[in-house]
Amino acid sequence: MNKKNVTFSDIAAYTNFSKTTISRYFNNPDSLTEENQKIIADALTALDYKENKVARILANGKTEFIGIIIPSLFFRFFSEMLDKILGTYETYGYKFLVFLGDEKKEAEEKYLQELLAYKIEGLIIMSHTISSGELASYHVPVVAIEREAEHIFSVETDNYKGAFEAAQILSEDGCQALFHINSFPDEQEPDYKRITGFCDCAQKSGLPYRVLRENFGFEYEDTHSKLKRMFEEIEKEYPDKRKGVFISNDTHANIFMNIVLRYGRRVPEDYEIIGFDDSPASREAIIPFTTVGQDTKRLAEAAMELLVRQIEARKKRHADQELQPEHRVVEPAVIRRESTLNLVQHKTQEEK
Amino acid sequence: MNKKNVTFSDIAAYTNFSKTTISRYFNNPDSLTEENQKIIADALTALDYKENKVARILANGKTEFIGIIIPSLFFRFFSEMLDKILGTYETYGYKFLVFLGDEKKEAEEKYLQELLAYKIEGLIIMSHTISSGELASYHVPVVAIEREAEHIFSVETDNYKGAFEAAQILSEDGCQALFHINSFPDEQEPDYKRITGFCDCAQKSGLPYRVLRENFGFEYEDTHSKLKRMFEEIEKEYPDKRKGVFISNDTHANIFMNIVLRYGRRVPEDYEIIGFDDSPASREAIIPFTTVGQDTKRLAEAAMELLVRQIEARKKRHADQELQPEHRVVEPAVIRRESTLNLVQHKTQEEK
DNA sequence: TTGTATGCGTTATCAG
DNA sequence: CTGATAACGCATACAA
Numbered sequence: 001m002n003k004k005n006v007t008f009s010d011i012a013a014y015t016n017f018s019k020t021t022i023s024r025y026f027n028n029p030d031s032l033t034e035e036n037q038k039i040i041a042d043a044l045t046a047l048d049y050k051e052n053k054v055a056r057i058l059a060n061g062k063t064e065f066i067g068i069i070i071p072s073l074f075f076r077f078f079s080e081m082l083d084k085i086l087g088t089y090e091t092y093g094y095k096f097l098v099f100l101g102d103e104k105k106e107a108e109e110k111y112l113q114e115l116l117a118y119k120i121e122g123l124i125i126m127s128h129t130i131s132s133g134e135l136a137s138y139h140v141p142v143v144a145i146e147r148e149a150e151h152i153f154s155v156e157t158d159n160y161k162g163a164f165e166a167a168q169i170l171s172e173d174g175c176q177a178l179f180h181i182n183s184f185p186d187e188q189e190p191d192y193k194r195i196t197g198f199c200d201c202a203q204k205s206g207l208p209y210r211v212l213r214e215n216f217g218f219e220y221e222d223t224h225s226k227l228k229r230m231f232e233e234i235e236k237e238y239p240d241k242r243k244g245v246f247i248s249n250d251t252h253a254n255i256f257m258n259i260v261l262r263y264g265r266r267v268p269e270d271y272e273i274i275g276f277d278d279s280p281a282s283r284e285a286i287i288p289f290t291t292v293g294q295d296t297k298r299l300a301e302a303a304m305e306l307l308v309r310q311i312e313a314r315k316k317r318h319a320d321q322e323l324q325p326e327h328r329v330v331e332p333a334v335i336r337r338e339s340t341l342n343l344v345q346h347k348t349q350e351e352k
Numbered sequence: 353m354n355k356k357n358v359t360f361s362d363i364a365a366y367t368n369f370s371k372t373t374i375s376r377y378f379n380n381p382d383s384l385t386e387e388n389q390k391i392i393a394d395a396l397t398a399l400d401y402k403e404n405k406v407a408r409i410l411a412n413g414k415t416e417f418i419g420i421i422i423p424s425l426f427f428r429f430f431s432e433m434l435d436k437i438l439g440t441y442e443t444y445g446y447k448f449l450v451f452l453g454d455e456k457k458e459a460e461e462k463y464l465q466e467l468l469a470y471k472i473e474g475l476i477i478m479s480h481t482i483s484s485g486e487l488a489s490y491h492v493p494v495v496a497i498e499r500e501a502e503h504i505f506s507v508e509t510d511n512y513k514g515a516f517e518a519a520q521i522l523s524e525d526g527c528q529a530l531f532h533i534n535s536f537p538d539e540q541e542p543d544y545k546r547i548t549g550f551c552d553c554a555q556k557s558g559l560p561y562r563v564l565r566e567n568f569g570f571e572y573e574d575t576h577s578k579l580k581r582m583f584e585e586i587e588k589e590y591p592d593k594r595k596g597v598f599i600s601n602d603t604h605a606n607i608f609m610n611i612v613l614r615y616g617r618r619v620p621e622d623y624e625i626i627g628f629d630d631s632p633a634s635r636e637a638i639i640p641f642t643t644v645g646q647d648t649k650r651l652a653e654a655a656m657e658l659l660v661r662q663i664e665a666r667k668k669r670h671a672d673q674e675l676q677p678e679h680r681v682v683e684p685a686v687i688r689r690e691s692t693l694n695l696v697q698h699k700t701q702e703e704k
Numbered sequence: 705t706t707g708t709a710t711g712c713g714t715t716a717t718c719a720g
Numbered sequence: 721c722t723g724a725t726a727a728c729g730c731a732t733a734c735a736a
Contacts, residue, residue, distance in 0.1 A: 007713055018723045023715060031721065053469040054415065055713030057406045058728045072435060079431035083424060086452045090459075095466065098450050100438045107442075114447065117405040220635050251636070258638045283572050284603070286610045286638040359729055370707045375731060383705065407729030410712045708735075716727075 006049045015043045026051070057119070066094045066307065067115035069108055071101045071127040074218045075251060076279035077294060078126065081145060084300035085124060092304060094121070101127030116140065122307040128189060139322070141310035143303045148188035153310065155302045155328045159190045162292035162332035163197030163246065166274045169290065169334065170244030171205035174344040175272050177238045178202045178209035181230060181256065182248040183216055194248050194276065208238075216252065227256045231263070242343070243271050250275040250282045250291055257289060257339065273339040282337065289339035292332045302328045358401045367395045378403070409471070418446045418659065419467035421460055423453045423479040426570045427603060428631035429646060430478065433497060436652035437476060444656060446473070453479030468492065474659040480541065491674070493662035495655045500540035505662065507654045507680045511542045514644035514684035515549030515598065518626045521642065521686065522596030523557035526696040527624050529590045530554045530561035533582060533599040533608065535568055546600050546628065560590075568604065579608045583615070594695070595623050602627040602634045602643055609641060609691065625691040634689065641691035644684045654680045 008019040015022075017040065024031055025040045032040070043049075057063050073079040086096055097118065099111040108129050115123065122141040128148055135142050136151040144154040163180075170178050180198040185191035195211055202209035212233070214226045234243060247253040253275030260271050267273055267287050275282050278293030306326060313323050360374040367374075369392065376383055377392045384392070395401075409415050425431040438448055449470065451463040460481050467475065474493040480500055487494050488503040496506040515532075522530050532550040537543035547563055554561035564585070566578045586595060599605040605627030612623045619625055619639050627634050630645030658678060665675050 005713085009713080019714080020716090020723055020725095021721090024722085027715080033721070036721090051469045052471065052713055054406060054409050054471050055728095056715070058410050058730090059713075059715035061715095061728080063406065073425070073431045074435070079425045079434075082431075083426070083452065086450060087454075089451065089463075095449055095470070097447055098438060099441065100435065102439075111441075117403045118447070119404065119406050220632065251632070255636055258636070261638060280572065280603070281633075281636070284607055284610070284633070286613060357729085361729080371730080372707060372732085373705090376706085379731075385705070388705085404729060407712095408731075410714085411729075411731040413712075706736085709733090711732090712728105712730090714728085717725085718723100719725105720721105720723080 005052065006047045007052075010047060011040065011043050011049060014047060015039055061119075063119045063121055064094055065115075065118060065120040066096055067112075067118075067120040067123045068096055068098045069101050069111055069115075069123070069125050069127050070098065071103060072218065073100070075249060075277075076281060077146075077249065077277045077296070080279065080296045081126065081300060084296050085303065088300060088304045092308060094304075101129065103127070103129060105129040112138070121311050124303055124307065128186075136325075141307055141314060143306045143310075145299060145303055146190045148186065149325070149327065150188065151325060153306045153323075153325045153327070155299050155306065155330065156190050157292075157294045157299065157332050158329050159193040159332070160197035160200075162276065162334070163194040164201045165332075165334050166246045166276075166290075166292055167198045167201035167205070167209075167244075169274065169336075169340055170246060170272050171202070171207055172344070173244070173268075173272055173340055173342045174242060175244030176207065176241035177234075177243050178205070178207055179234055179243065179245045180209070180211045180248070181227070181245065181252065182211060182213055184213055191248060198246055220255075223252065224255055224259070227252060228259050231256065231259050235263075235265075242269070244274075245271060246274045246276075248276050250277040250279040250289075253289060253291070254281045254285050257285060257287065261286065267339050268341040269343070272341070274334075278333075278335055282335075287339055288337040290337050291335050293335045294332060295330050298330050302330060357404065358399045359404075362399060363392065363395050363401060366399060367391055413471075415471045415473055416446055417467075417470055417472040418448050419464075419470075419472040419475045420448055420450045421453050421463055421467075421475070421477050421479050422450065423455060424570065425452070427601060427629075428633065429498075429601065429629045429648070432631065432648045433478065433652060436648045437655065440652060440656045444660060446656075453481065455479070455481060457481040464490075473663050476655055476659065488677075493659055493666060495658045495662075497651060497655055498542045500538065501677070501679065502540065503677060505658045505675075505677045505679070507651050507658065507682065508542050509644075509646045509651065509684050510681050511545040511684070512549035514628065514686070515546040516553045517684075517686050518598045518628075518642075518644055519550045519553035519557070519561075519596075521626065521688075521692055522598060522624050523553070523559055524696070525596065525620075525624055525692055525694045526594060527596030528559065528593035529586075529595050530557070530559055531586055531595065531597045532561070532563045533579070533597065533604065534563065534565055535600075536565055543600060550598055572607075575604065576607055576611075579604060580611050583608065583611050587615075587617075594621070596626075597623060598626045598628075600628050602629045602631040602641075605641060605643070606633045606637050609637060609639065613638065619691050620693045621695070624693070626686075630685075630687055634687070639691055640689040642689045643687050645687045646684060647682050650682050654682060 008022040011022045012019045070078055101108045126145045132149045132151040142152050146156045212230045216223050257273050265271055273289050275291040278291045282289050282291040360371040363374045364371045422430055453460045478497045484501045484503040494504050498508045564582045568575050609625050617623055625641050627643040630643045634641050634643040
């Protein structure tokens with residue numbers, strides 16, 4: 001029963017055609033007479049043929065593989081991006097080989113080699129341990145999502161704008177002190193622009209403001225205690241003012257808001273809170289909170305579009321004239337929910 | 353510059369060895385003298401050789417691919433499972449081709465064919481549209497996770513036990529009416545056992561109990577309104593009793609709890625709430641809630657173990673004697689948090 | 705320890 | 721419209 005797999009040879013023998021004709025049946029069926037198409041079709045089911053794409057790859061060089069290296073699925077933004085990227089199979093047909101980077105450079109380097117060995121046609125990279133310079137040196141179509149991408153194609157949200165608008169809402173709503181919570185991003189990382197966007201707007205507003213930084217890990221307990229410390233700091237500094245806090249991801253924003261509430265402060269009366277990502281956490285929180293929405297679907301589509309363009313170009317041109325990297329920026333959309341409320345207008349209206 | 357890739361032939365020519373020797377350098381280096389190993393190693397860097405695993409696959413038949421079909425990454429349980437499965441690369445070296453099932457049978461069937469065409473060595477299936485009978489018919493090593501698996505290997509949490517214990521906590525804590533919220537699972541699906549586990553325990557307790565069912569989709573607004581309707585129903589039925597609600601996933605439990613709280617009911621005084629999954633939502637909720645923990649890491653490890661066993665067995669035996677499917681059950685761990693509190697004991701202690 | 709010959713299952717090239 | 725033959729890049733039995 002452990003027969004070899006049925007191959008084109010077997011079908012050829014069975015139908016008295018040549019292997020070439022069988023191949024043509026799959027790749028260019030119209031070049032056969034309908035009669036013969038039927039004969040082969042019947043033979044296929046009679047012999048229970050299963051196609052072997054590995055052999056096809058070796059013969060024509062097209063793997064239809066795209067490699068993905070993503071830091072983890074811990075943050076909702078990542079799992080949502082992966083979800084959307086995988087969803088493009090229906091439109092492009094590319095198969096995805098997925099690796100979890102886990103922030104370890106050597107490991108990611110290894111994964112990259114592995115992907116290259118499998119002759120991926122393109123690479124989507126979301127982790128940031130491997131520099132864009134190095135990535136470019138492999139001469140494989142690649143697009144980075146929300147990370148440093150000086151030398152390669154990339155897609156990212158307009159983080160500066162999103163952060164600027166967040167700060168603007170906080171100040172216009174009548175907050176008296178502004179805060180931004182983030183980690184320690186490099187200058188080229190998108191997260192960095194959230195800081196500059198916030199600061200530029202806060203500066204303009206004339207309000208006191210501060211950026212609170214911390215290296216958050218993936219551990220809840222740890223994250224919680226770090227955020228709690230920040231909350232206490234803010235409370236001590238401005239006990240009686242209305243505070244506006246912009247936090248660079250929804251997971252942390254949710255935890256922070258819960259701390260605020262459990263310590264008896266009110267949202268949005270005492271604290272306005274704005275997150276980033278528009279992940280489910282922002283909707284499903286006890287007080288659904290305002291967030292800067294990343295359009296994961298559009299980011300994924302743009303990434304695939306840029307990748308496919310490179311792949312196509314590579315088939316036509318010589319390898320020595322590579323395309324100029326394009327950096328696509330996707331607009332963020334601030335989604336207002338209950339954690340922000342313009343008390344200035346509110347009062348004015350009540351007075352009328 | 354668009355030279356052909358460097359192959360064993362080129363290296364052989366460069367070093368005056370044969371292709372076989374070059375092959376051996378990679379697969380059995382000790383069979384060469386150290387001298388010659390060094391010569392080849394130098395040639396490799398000199399020629400900038402990149403390995404081609406596709407050719408190797410065709411030659412030796414081992415793709416080292418494992419296919420994954422997962423419904424979506426919407427529920428945290430899925431993305432966490434995927435995270436843990438991908439994490440096993442470090443121990444087993446298998447590469448993962450990932451497809452999103454999206455609940456569409458025809459689509460999933462297509463993905464399966466695609467995976468088979470790429471000669472995956474094994475399949476991990478978490479979606480449930482394709483029956484285990486059909487899956488078995490493909491004679492590919494396969495393991496199902498948390499789904500119907502009569503004819504194939506599987507891994508699942510002891511859902512009955514988890515649900516039973518959840519109901520037990522609710523009744524022992526002094527709830528006066530028990531509820532379970534779930535969808536409409538088939539009898540063979542693990543979710544079904546959450547219902548029977550709950551019912552058996554509730555029955556035993558002698559308390560009034562009910563199972564509330566609804567087809568929840570992936571849309572937040574819709575889910576929210578359905579859960580709200582359930583809350584209103586419960587409220588109307590037992591306005592003055594202490595209610596215990598066991599909900600079959602943390603996402604829904606979190607939404608439900610927020611509804612309860614926003615309607616001025618207290619947790620755990622008026623409502624005890626228990627979720628399922630131990631996903632971050634259960635920890636990060638405004639009131640961290642008790643949940644039946646699925647040990648995703650162990651589930652992933654068990655799945656890979658069973659899969660690898662099948663793959664190994666297949667190499668040794670004849671295909672006609674397949675292994676008997678094994679069904680691995682992983683213990684759930686109830687994680688008690690603030691949404692449950694034994695008011696009976698509590699009062700007794702206070703009286704002392 | 706090293707080499708020769710052949711096969712893996714397709715596709716591509718060139719004829720007819 | 722169809723066929724013969726040579727790639728594709730590596731692994732493996734068999735020899736030496």
